[in-house]
Amino acid sequence: MCITERPDGTRVTFTNNWPNDELVGNVPSASLHLWSGFSVLLLLGCIALLVLYHVRNKEDEHVDLPTADPLRNMQPTPSMKAVLKYIWVVSILILVQMLAGIITAHYGVEGQGFYGIPLDKFLPQSISRSWHVQLAIFWIATSWLATGLYMGPAISGYEPRYQKFGVNVLFIALIIVVGGSLTGQWLGVMQKLGLVDNFLWGHQGYEYIELGRIWQILLLTGLVLWLVLMLRALLPALKKKDESRHLLTLFVIASVAIAVFYAAGLMYGRQTHLAIAEYWRWWVVHLWVEGFFEVFATVVSAFLFCRLGLLRMQSATTSVLFSTIVFLAGGILGTFHHIYFSATPVAVLALGATFSALEIVPLVLIGYEAYHNYTLSKSTEWIKAYKWPIYCFIAICFWNFLGAGIFGFAINPPIALYYIQGLNTTAVHGHAALFGVYGILGIGLMLFVLRGLYPNHHWNEKLIGTAFWMINIGLLVMVTVSMLPIGIMQGLASIQHGYWYARSAEFMQTPTMQTLRWLRVPGDILLATGELLLVVFIIGLKTGWSLKDKR
Secondary structure, X not given: OEEEEOOOOOEEEEOOOOOOOOOOOOOOOHHHHHHHHHHHHHHHHHHHHHHHHHHHOOOOOOOOOOOOOOOOOOOOOHHHHHOHHHHHHHHHHXXXXXXXXXXXXXXXXXXXXXXXXXXXXXOXXXXXXXXXXXXXXXXXXXXXXXXXXXXXXXXXXXXXXXXXXXXXXXXXXXXXXXXXXXHHHHHHHOOOOOHHHHHHHOEOOOOOOOEOHHHXXXXXXXXXXXXXXHHHHHHHHHHOOOOOHHHHHHHHHHHHHHHHHHHHHXXXXXXXXXXXXXXXXXXXXXXXXXXXXXXXXXXXHHHHHHHOOOOOHHHHHHHHHHHHHHHHHHHHXXXXXXXXXXXXXXXXXXXXXXXXXXXXHHHHHHHXXXXXXXXXXXXXXXXXXXHHHHHHHHHHHHHHHHHHHXXXXXOOOHHHHHHHOOXXXXXXXXXXXXXXXXXXXXXXXXXXXXXXXXXXXXXXXXXXXXXXXXXXXXXXXXXXXHHHHHHHHHHHHHHHOOHHHHOOHHHHOOHHHHHHHHOHHHHHHHHHHXXXXXXXXXXHHHHOOOEEEEO
């Protein structure tokens, strides 16, 4: 039996197949080993087939690049200009999320204070951690919403009536949901709400969907409103029977999935059995985020590269369609490797682990083709204006391979789940995949939108370049120097002594673990400085210090 505590303070007792429980022992069954080996072999075989397919079907002819920027003369519409305030909100949320992360990480070494200040009396670790996760989702989602609202009229060349009004209404709704949900979480954890009110307005106690049920419903309503605004603007382009129609259709389908499938988080109630609630929670965390987010990331990246003339529309459409099939298969089946604590059969866990890891392969291959085309376009003068958005799209391919692929699959096979599910190895995967892939993509999309909103000047390359490299290097240092060694040591402790020991205060507060926690500081400083410089750059576009000579 294992007793754990949710972020809202409620205690939960697990009496079924908890790893290394005394009822089970510390020796996994032979089937765990067999299925783990099968999942690794299947993964390697599928990757080999995908790479072989990519190589055999790769076209070697030279791509005819545009002689001028295809988007240079596009005039932003009123609704497109109204998107700028979304980017300003993203900048604020990035900084607040960074501060919440710093506080949460420091609680790991000082316990209940922040350099001697009893901060936990007003901002306990359960609040700072929840805010850190929720703010990441909020600013990433906001950057994606802003890009969709910007791309609608940009693609179709059509500004629907009252489109700007709709964009402004959605912005107000966004502010209410963000501010209200964060406030409700604080009130809930600080015991200011009753049980029913806490579920509705406060903190549900489930990671990634901590926000109260009312805020969940309002967020879903906002996503549907965003979808309606986009479809209104894209409708004329969808009616055209040109070569971009199929890729645009995939973009719409991905947008519909992002708006609609968040509703999975509403499928459980306040008193639903924990196993059922966890099942639906992982639909949000894995299928919504790791499935449909991946599809949206692939479609958006491919579409923007096509608009810039760096990818052929036909090959991009084929690759995206193939990617969508793999992502959805991996997203649905891959969800099952998360629900290990609900007595999921070993065979289901193995298939889920394999298909979950397979999700990253198509995006890596599309990134390779995009980078190949980018290297061909270095001699083209106009493409330099899009250097940093393109670098972000290339960076997400790296993080998809490392964070979602290597770090993700390292904790996915059944034998790994048995020992290390929920240890710091999971945090390694979470940081490298959520921020590395979706966060960097959100930054890249913002930079693309800003390029269109400030089309007449070159940028301060030194400022934005320093921000880009510090963010990526800082994330890599933070994950590999501190979090990964902690996770490996926890894994060894789990194998040798038991899962309970790997998470115990006796083990986590040893001098070695404390030292490893402090080793996060260099990476955190680099990452935080990079995010600060990014915000300074965005502010500078308005004030002028981020703008250089005219294009």
